[in-house]
Amino acid sequence: MLTERRFTTILLPDGAAVDELVSIDDRWVAARVMTDPDLYGLELARIFDRVWVFVGHETEIPNPGDFVTRYIGADPVIVARSADGDVHVTLNVCSHRGATVCRVECGNAATFRCPYHAWVYDNTGELLGIFAERDAYGDGLDKGTLSLKRARTTAYHGLIFATWNPDAPSLADHFSTMDFYYRIVFGLTDGGFEVAGPPLRWVENTNWKFAAENLSGDGYHLMNVHKFLDELGLIPGWSDPTMARGVTSVYDRRTGDGLQMAHFFPIDTSDLEAAMVTSTTLFGLTETFVPEIMRRLSADQLAVFAKGISAAGTIFPTLSYTALPWPTGDPAEGFSFMRALRLAQPLGPDRHVVWTWPLLARDLPGEEKERQRRTTLRSFGTAGLVEQDDAEVWSANQRGIAGVQGRQRRFRYDASRPVNPDWPGPGVARTAFPDEDNQLNFWARWLELMTA
Amino acid sequence: MRVRVDRARCRGYGICTSIEPTVFALDDDGYATTDDHTLSPAEVESVRRAAKLCPERAISTDEP
Numbered sequence: 001m002l003t004e005r006r007f008t009t010i011l012l013p014d015g016a017a018v019d020e021l022v023s024i025d026d027r028w029v030a031a032r033v034m035t036d037p038d039l040y041g042l043e044l045a046r047i048f049d050r051v052w053v054f055v056g057h058e059t060e061i062p063n064p065g066d067f068v069t070r071y072i073g074a075d076p077v078i079v080a081r082s083a084d085g086d087v088h089v090t091l092n093v094c095s096h097r098g099a100t101v102c103r104v105e106c107g108n109a110a111t112f113r114c115p116y117h118a119w120v121y122d123n124t125g126e127l128l129g130i131f132a133e134r135d136a137y138g139d140g141l142d143k144g145t146l147s148l149k150r151a152r153t154t155a156y157h158g159l160i161f162a163t164w165n166p167d168a169p170s171l172a173d174h175f176s177t178m179d180f181y182y183r184i185v186f187g188l189t190d191g192g193f194e195v196a197g198p199p200l201r202w203v204e205n206t207n208w209k210f211a212a213e214n215l216s217g218d219g220y221h222l223m224n225v226h227k228f229l230d231e232l233g234l235i236p237g238w239s240d241p242t243m244a245r246g247v248t249s250v251y252d253r254r255t256g257d258g259l260q261m262a263h264f265f266p267i268d269t270s271d272l273e274a275a276m277v278t279s280t281t282l283f284g285l286t287e288t289f290v291p292e293i294m295r296r297l298s299a300d301q302l303a304v305f306a307k308g309i310s311a312a313g314t315i316f317p318t319l320s321y322t323a324l325p326w327p328t329g330d331p332a333e334g335f336s337f338m339r340a341l342r343l344a345q346p347l348g349p350d351r352h353v354v355w356t357w358p359l360l361a362r363d364l365p366g367e368e369k370e371r372q373r374r375t376t377l378r379s380f381g382t383a384g385l386v387e388q389d390d391a392e393v394w395s396a397n398q399r400g401i402a403g404v405q406g407r408q409r410r411f412r413y414d415a416s417r418p419v420n421p422d423w424p425g426p427g428v429a430r431t432a433f434p435d436e437d438n439q440l441n442f443w444a445r446w447l448e449l450m451t452a
Numbered sequence: 453m454r455v456r457v458d459r460a461r462c463r464g465y466g467i468c469t470s471i472e473p474t475v476f477a478l479d480d481d482g483y484a485t486t487d488d489h490t491l492s493p494a495e496v497e498s499v500r501r502a503a504k505l506c507p508e509r510a511i512s513t514d515e516p
Binding site (some may be wrong): 110111113118120122128129130131132133134135140 | 463464465466467470478481482504505507
């Protein structure tokens with residue numbers, strides 16, 4: 001347990017100790033974690049520089065030479081597929097004087113030329129050539145030592161993660177507990193998922209952690225903040241608290257990841273094959289996917305999946321996802337599915353960039369793909385109604401704690417339930433009315449990285 | 453296949469000479485030159501790569 005850990009004491013300029021900003025035992029978090037510029041600087045160094053960070057989806061760069069530019073914390077990176085098909089993540093900072101080498105957000109290129117003195121790199125980060133090298137440097141420079149800095153890069157169920165940390169565990173080890181769930185969400189089909197297009201992007205005037213911790217398991221707000229779903233008759237019963245008593249929250253103490261699964265449309269699993277047809281269709285796929293899902297998932301995973309699930313969670317620190325049966329918004333069409341990635345990229349203590357990628361099963365019929373794309377965009381992304389609800393509330397949080405009194409308050413996470421001993425999956429699972437254990441676990445991981 | 457270097461475009465990165473030193477060379481000032489010989493099959497591939505990687509598009513060939 002966290003209370004057994006030994007902390008390094010880091011003091012903020014006013015004398016406050018970072019390890020006293022969160023109390024796991026007393027279940028509170030100091031509000032200044034969402035407002036303090038010094039803490040933001042510490043987060044960039046102690047969290048974003050040390051953990052695996054999501055930088056893109058493999059289907060954004062399908063061909064050799066394809067690239068997108070992204071961020072690890074505040075550091076710009078190039079995510080590129082080289083001629084041999086491998087994905088490389090390199091610091092988008094010239095080894096000469098530090099200019100961003102690539103200044104467009106996506107494209108296809110064999111080389112990147114710095115705008116300052118025209119040093120040229122290939123898409124693996126190798127320094128290929130130096131402008132007027134002999135005139136400038138005589139016998140030349142040792143180009144082999146002047147590559148763009150390279151990050152460790154691994155693709156996982158199509159998701160590309162990178163880290164600067166040579167000591168971080170491999171991504172397979174990192175996700176060894178949560179893979180049980182991530183395989184259900186991202187890896188249950190042979191063809192995988194593809195992005196619907198370039199990501200949607202907008203700036204939200206809230207700290208990145210409001211989004212990340214919420215999506216790690218705040219089932220409590222759903223019935224209130226998003227009650228339009230009930231009021232408009234889109235999901236009858238959505239705002240009724242008694243309907244939320246069977247939600248399962250799971251967290252991984254080691255990684256800080258958390259997700260929630262609900263059986264909003266419970267399926268009788270006494271006949272597994274019949275249940276699989278229903279649950280697969282409910283999960284935004286068609287009956288033709290059933291054989292591959294049954295092959296790819298273990299018996300325990302199938303036990304979770306076949307009951308019919310909705311899932312949403314956060315892969316610490318910033319990547320959240322939704323995989324939910326969802327109303328199209330058109331009564332004639334009824335329900336479809338909302339599957340999206342949502343990245344909360346930090347942009348200071350009180351702003352973050354929201355990146356949204358609708359994800360579609362590659363082998364889905366085109367008509368259903370389009371229905372899911374529209375369903376997802378109506379709820380998440382720049383025009384998403386669910387997204388607007390959340391942004392409105394989190395902005396209210398940010399305004400609420402902007403003052404001297406506000407930032408001295410503590411956020412409370414008192415709701416807790418007993419662990420579910422019968423849950424077939426790994427991690428710490430609870431099945432009840434939504435708890436605040438997942439979010440407290442997010443803060444435990446945050447605190448550990450900030451102080452250890 | 454034959455190759456040409458547009459000397460007015462070359463800005464002395466030396467990428468072509470590092471890829472294919474039997475076809476490209478740098479003059480005393482560090483800018484690319486090439487003689488006008490018919491390329492061997494082995495050279496054709498590396499010359500195409502050099503042409504693709506030249507930041508100034510200074511390398512051209514008489515066959516696509």
